Amino acid sequence: MPIKLPEGLPAKRVLEQEHVFVMDEQRAFHQDIRPLKILILNLMPIKETAETQLLRLLGNTPLQVEITLLRMETHQAKNTSTEHLQAFYTTFRDIERQNFDGMIVTGAPIEHLPFEEVAYWPELTRILDWSRQHVTSTIHICWGAQAGLYHHYGIAKRPLAEKMFGVFTHEICLDIPLVRGFDEGFLAPHSRHSTVDEKDVLACPELQLISKSKEAGVYIVATEDGQQIFVTGHSEYDRETLAEEYHRDIERQLQVPLPKNYFPNDDPSQTPLHNWRSHAYLLFSNWLNYYVYQQTPYDLSSLH
Known part of the structure; x- marks a missing residue:
């Protein structure tokens, strides 16, 4: 089934070239189906790139799916650009x-700042609080996951001596529908x-540890009802993003380490393998x- 996108969104052209089924509002109107309404709070600096990465996964x-x-x-x-933000x-x-x-x-690339020093922290916490009553399930990614864990459950982020950078093997700690079909060892x-x-x-009694990595640590955390899901990595990343x-x-x-387990033979001139792609599609x-379609009411006005 297709993903419904605003006409003119740059990601639409990219996804069409990849044969991802997308459609505009006019075509969606003629389908007798209520689309899932998905809100994407995009905190990434280059928003067009993040849009394409996420929409690719949601369209599979x-x-x-209808995106806001x-x-x-x-x-x-x-x-x-201001034009892009105003249009979409x-x-x-x-x-x-x-x-x-x-x-x-x-x-968001702002990990060096304490949460309370982030300029938009008051607005973000208001949105996070609002989501508990107005969203069936929220998935938080990387800094978004750390921010959500801190705001909702008081779990602090801890600085690392060296940047966690690369592609790492993960294991399943708790077999729930979110990780159904995952291999026993998978990459992200x-x-x-x-x-x-x-x-x-x-x-924290409200949280479950779903997946972790020996090298990268905690990966997926969720509440038992699945309303809040936290993913500390970037499964949505493209092959070349790192x-x-x-x-x-x-x-x-800048003094940055070479991404681990990424470039063939640790040679930055070589093209990396996109060996986490299937896991990314399956996660989303x-x-x-399991956490949106099968849980959300048909009439969204009855939510909470």
Whole structure:
């Protein structure tokens, strides 16, 4: 089934070239199906890239999905044009009276800041609180996961001596529908300067540790009802995303480690393998199916 996108969104052209089934509002109107309403709070600096990565995964299920893109009103984006934001994004004040089947909170490259020093932290916490009553299930990614764990459950992020950077093997700690079909050892990228301590997660009775990595630590955490899901890595990343980040940091003369388990023979001139792709598709399709589609009411006005 298709993913419904605004006409003119740059990601639409990219996905069509990849033969991902997308459609505009006019075609969706003629289908007698209520699409799942998914809100994407995009905190990434280059928003077009994050849009394409997430929409690619959301478009790979039998479910019709309608996307709303949300930006922070209290933050001025520097790497995305004003024209793009005005054309395709909305603000919280415009949607706060609405309900959504699902929500995605992306990462953000601001790990060096304490949460309370992030300029848009008050607005973000308001949205996170709102999601508990207005969203069936929310999935938080990387910094978004750390922010959600801290705000909802008081779990602090902890700085790392060296950047967690590369593609790591993970294991399943608790067999739930979110990880149904996963291999016993599966791969996912990480790119972060801080972490969440496993002991802090296990000490919180409201949370379940779903997956972890011997090298990268805590990976997936969720509440028992699946309303809140936290993913500390970046399964949505494209093949070249870590490479682009590495080369960009080197050009800036930053001291960054070579991404682990990523470049063939640890040679940055070689093309990395995209060996986490199937896990990424499965993670998001399981989320949409088991935690959104099968849990959300047909009439969203009855949500909570």
